[in-house]
Amino acid sequence: MALVLVGLVLMQAGPVFAQDEGPSIVGVLESVENELREPVPGVTIIASLDGTVAGSAVSAEDGSWVISVPGPGTYEVELDVGTLPGGVALTDPDRPVLDNVRVREGQAKTVRFQLGPGISAQVGDLDRFLDLLVIGLKFGAIIALASIGLSLVFGVTQLVNFAHGELITLGAVLAFFFNASPLGPQWPLVFAAIPALALAAAFGWAQERGLWRPLRRRGTGLIAMLVISIGLSLFLRHVILWLYDGLPRSYSDYAIQREWSVGPLDIVPKNLVIILSALVILGAVGLFLQRTKTGTAMRAVSDNVDLAESSGIDVEHIILITWIVGTVLAALGGIFFGVTEGVQWDMGFRLLLFVFAAVVLGGLGTAYGAMLGAFIIGLASEVSTFWFDVQYKNVIAYGLLVVMLLLRPQGLLGQRERIG
Amino acid sequence: MYDALASTAHEPGVPKPDPIMVASGLQRSFGGLHAVDLESLEIQRHTITSLIGPNGAGKTTLFNLLSGFDKPDAGEWHLNGGPLVGIPAFQVARQGMIRTFQLTRSLARLTVRENVMLAATNQPGERFWHALFGKWRDIEEANREKARPLIERFGLDHMADEYAGTLSGGQRKLLEMARALMVEPELILLDEPTAGVNPALTQELLEHIIALRDIGMTVIFIEHDMDAVQNISDWVVCMAQGRIIAEGPPADVAANPAVIDAYLGHHHGEVP
Amino acid sequence: MIQWDNILIDAGRAAIGIPAAAYAMSALGLNLQFGYTGLLNFGHVAFMLVGAYGTAITVDLGGSLWLGIPVGIALAALLGLLLGFPTLRLRTDYLAIVTIAAGEILRLIVRSSGAEPLTNGVFGIQAFADEFFDLNPIVDGRYGIGRFRFDERTLWVLIAAWALVALGTWIIWKLTRSPWGRVIRSIREDEDAARSLGKNVFWYKLQSLMIGGAYGALAGIILAVDQQNVSADFFIPLLTFYAYTIVILGGPGTVFGPILGSILFWFLFELFDEFLFDAVAAGWFGDVIETTDVGAIRFAAVGVGLMLLMAFRPQGIFGKREEVLLDV
Structure with missing residues (x-):
């Protein structure tokens, strides 16, 4: 890990254009x-x-x-x-x-x-609307990947991890190192993603074992944990800024693609790939939660820690797995986000608002709620640009978040909390 | 035994001669599970009513509903004839119904005295502008005098200026009761006041509860210790699976087959 | 070469400087919310922004600065009402989520082209505080000893800012020692218990959020007046977490914590910054840290500082140990 980080420092590439003698x-x-x-x-x-x-x-x-x-x-x-x-x-x-x-x-x-x-090239309204639907789906897919981890971790530990955005950035930046950094191996992105995700998994493990578990053992309160997570967010974000610096960069592949036209629909191939692979991964997460022993245990811990513990589930182990799975999914979301928007030091923090909107909309702590909320937020914020300026995308997502809190604070798929 | 209830039938949901609290049709479910589903419940004024029932019977949920801490899916309830549907918890408290919690809620980083004085209901200095510019010190002094005997009565005077967080579990139960009394409630809901308390202190707590009735309050308390229930209750209500299955004087309820059944599960026939 | 004398003088200037005063003000408000009431406002910067912009826009529209300042403060209190209303009945996390989002959203709205007629977009508003500087009674010159000097303009802002901090501290002192303060502390300890004793918890939380927000606004106004400039991109989420670090450093739930915390924070911040800069310039770190990286590393250090304080010294540098043991 440290080696990769030091590598990242040195990857700030030299001038883009070779200089001739004259100006x-x-x-x-x-x-x-x-x-x-x-x-x-x-x-x-x-x-x-x-x-x-x-x-x-x-x-x-x-x-x-x-x-x-x-x-x-x-x-x-x-x-x-x-x-x-x-x-x-x-x-x-x-x-x-x-x-x-x-x-x-x-x-x-x-x-x-x-x-x-x-x-003269202004496309018809219908075409534009369809394009926005596709982009919205893609954005929703990215948010979904990025939010499940937050929601799962909240489910098992009751912690809203404000450093979750940095886990997103971490995935994107690590993949950049293996894909496009002059100091990295310069593998195609598909292969570069593998070590990036492996390192993300290691990071997920490390932060649970090195930080969150010791804090729980000390009996640190919820509010203190939240403040610590925001401190971690500041720390990680600025370490990435230091090592990666402030410039946005693209992966070496998929940067420029021509659209495929299918009837009135124009799809950039990478967007289609992102939507489809995200759907497959989300499906796999669903299967994991429903069908595997670990996934079932995860849901049981989310439901009721004491009950889960008394029925013989190793809660600490499940929490560890949840951190690993959540971090890997966030990192994957980050890589997809990087493919479409470029890789930048604060990309995850910028996405975090959408992630929060998604998990609150769907219901904090529910994995399926996060997925549902993510697609709603993705579609709503992109399609809103049909009527409003792009700079108000965030405002739309935020508006949905607040309206949901007013109408149904437990979210679409959440349940009213039990008291006492 | 309290005479007013002498002619009251021993059956679930029975009307009382002078009820302080009347509830009907209260329902609350948590995803499919009916935590509370009761047709009718009346609480006689100036009595100690015990609420008993096996774990998960819905006793605490009922307390939460009555005190406004949780909202029922259906039903209505009245305190002194005034409807409480949709009334927030803090206003329920101001109307004279105070509840305590199963897990004691002492305010750890307030002193014992502050805990008790907080409960006073007449302090205008709790309003922002009064706090800044108003005169609240005279009333504060009066409240201090009012709190002193309460703190003494519950044997906490030597701890009065310590943080409540430094009290033992039993002392916290006492503090919670002293605090509730400072509000001068008409009806007090005690959620397992003797849970986790040593036998000597339990006896003391029970005596305090009897004293509450004797000064004119009405008490409903959730209790698992049947001896305690037998000793101090005027009336006993037994819940199981969200419903009231028996009501009556302590001895009567204790002998009720439905109650024994509920406590022992469905192995009634095998009871030795 | 590490020039310790210069570093220490600069750190000393920073410790009593205008940002230190402004952040003490900001932290006073946050302390009321976080330290006394237990509210997690992760978007304190939004209140600073609203205060600064409210003032600047009022002046820009032809109003007086002396109207603009109360307008800015009132708008911040209104923001507290708007943010608190949907969230304060829910778990603490929801307030944190909504406020951190609100901070970013407001910044984006203020810099957007749609808001340009009012906010002048990314360019911000300048020169709106002449009325304040016209009142400066201090004769031109530089006051102090050696390198430790302030010119008459800075001195004037410093006096005004620290006087406001003193007034703000007095109000907090009065409030937190009143029955009102007892209620908000009880909400911090256990809001259900407060509710069961007949306290309107929601309303008290809302008041705390609004009053704390007004302090945030005043902090934003101090910074804006000093710079004679407001620009949206100044108000980044980081400012909120400076204030958190200050509150925890000084001791949450103490009257003088925010002042002590701010002085200490800016002293250490400047010390670390200049030390690192000198060390990098002296080649201590080779290529791994360059001078352009110092900014990022210093912010990372604030993050680490916040984590360590919260984990190991949540009662602050001066706090009593036994209070933490009671922490539940």
């Missing part, structure tokens, strides 16, 4: 729609210095372009809007020219034009 202006043209990034080739870019053209380039198949410029200075860089392919336009149509591009000696100066679907 240059470089960039990559990508059209961004929802989460799909598509390179835009064949577009002319012109750089001029004091009104004179100093160089030009045409974007390559991968959207990249390089203009070698004669020397340092402040250039104007223009994108020739006429050469844009159909369906692609500047996000801000008033900014085809970027002035004030200051290039220093020997520098490869990066400039960025923001491109997206133009007005």
Whole structure:
């Protein structure tokens, strides 16, 4: 574990573009729609210095372009809007020219034009709605994976683990190390996920044995445990920030994919894969809880610790298993989240709000409730962008959380608590 | 034996001549299990009524419902003729019905004296603006004087300024009772006041309970010790599986076959 | 080279500095909620944000700063009402979940384009506290000894901030020693017991949340006035947990805990920060820790500090040991 962490420190890669001798202006043209990034080739870019053209380039198949410029200075860089392919336009149509591009000696100066679907390419409302449904399902699947662990752990220990978001990030970052870090083995993501999940399992084991069990033994109260979990969250999040630094990065595979069109539905393959594999895993979790001895014991402990203990269940062992399973599922959710949104140090903390909304909606402590709540939150927050701006996605999820607390605090699948 | 109940029939749900509490149709279930499902219950004023029954009979759940700590799925109940449906627990307490808990709830990091004084109902300094700007010290002083004999009566005077968390289990039971009395309730619900208490202290507690009746309160208490029930109760109500299966004077209920059946499970015929 | 003299002077300045005063104020409110009432407000930063923005927006709309400050405080109390209403009847965790979410949501709303007409989005609002600085009676200059000096502007803010902290502490002292305080302490110990004695537990919790929130607002206002700037991205969840660390450091449920805790916290924070910076610059850690990592490590250290304090010294640095033994 420590080795991997030290490895992570050193994986902050060097400059992206190899430098030629002279200064240059470089960039990559990508059209961004929802989460799909598509390179835009064949577009002319012109750089001029004091009104004179100093160089030009045409974007390559991968959207990249390089203009070698004669020397340092402040250039104007223009994108020739006429050469844009159909369906692609500047996000801000008033900014085809970027002035004030200051290039220093020997520098490869990066400039960025923001491109997206133009007005002409505006898809129909039905298409957009269907797209959002798919994205919502995918988001719901990710939240579901990420929330079950929180709900299971709450079930057996009564602890809402505020450091759960960091377990999500941990999975994504570990997978990044094995997949894309220059210091890692650079395996394809499918194989990189295996050691990442194994390490997550080890971490789940370690935090129960090293932290939570000793605290329970000392008789630490619930409120103290919650505060400790938030301290752990701060600690883990900033250790990841230290080792991984603040930049978002993508896995080396699945970053850019073309959509498949099925009738009116456009699906990015990775989204379909995420939805399907998440469903399979959720099904497996369900089977595990219903059919295996450990799963049944887990439900029994959730139901009533004393009863479970008196009927011969090794409660401490079940709690340990729950931490391991929960951490692995959170890590897996993190990897899927990383595939679609990129890997960043605070990604889990950002997802945590949605996870909380899901578990409260479904009923704290119920695994199936967490799944149900997750899909509702995922769909509701994504589909809401049909009417509202994307920046209010969180607000929608939060609104659902609060409404649920007002109407039915035990959640959809929870039961009114027994008192006394 | 208390005369007012002399002519009352010995059967479940029987009406009483002067009931302080009347409940009817109370139901509460926890996922399929009917914890409480009773047709009718009346509690005679100025008596000690024992609530007995095997574990899981629904006694504590009934207490929770009556005191507003839990909400029934159906049914209604009245205190002194006033309806209590939908009344929150704290208001039930203010209307004169106080309950204690099976697991003693002493307020550990308040002193014994603070525990008792907290229970006073007339302190305006408990309101925010009064606390900041009002005059509450005179009433506080009066309450202190009122609390003193209570603390003495329960033998806690040498501990008065210690944290309640430092008391022994039995002392906590005493403290809880002293606290309840400070409220000056009409009806007091005691949930297993003698559980886990040594025999000497048990006797003392029972004497305190009798004293409560003698100063005009009505007591309902959950008890497992049959000797205690026989000794101090005026009336006994036996519950099993959420229902009232027998009611009557102690000796009568103790001899009731349905009660013996409930306590011994369904092996009635095998009882030696 | 570790320059201990400079580090100690800077740490000393931080210990009585404006953030120390502001966080003492913030911690006073959190202590009322967490230390006295047992409420778990994980979104204290939301109250700070509402206070600061309430003030800045009022001034921006043409109001006086002296109107803006009470508006900010009142809005924070209102926020307490809104957050408390759906959660305070439920287990403690629900309040924690809803408040931590509210903190982030409010920050996102304030910086969103929809709120721009009021909040100026990501750019925030500046220069709204001139009325306060116009009152500064202190003659221009630098006051203090050696490196331990403050200019007249900082000194003015410091005096005002610490005076407010003193006033706030006096109010808490008065409240917690009253019967009202006895009720909220009883709720912390066992809310069912308080309820069984006829106390309206929900209403007391709501009051505690609202009053604590008002203190949070005032803390936000102190920081905003000092900077003459509010910006959404300043109000990150971390601020809440500074306040938690301070409350536990000073001793939860004590009147002077928040002040002592804040002074100690900012002293240690600055000490650790500068020490680490010097040590990294001196090459102690090679490539493993670079100067750009110091920020992250210092926040991680706050996390560890919070965990260790809560686990091993929940009564605070100055607290009595026997109180913990009673902890149930």
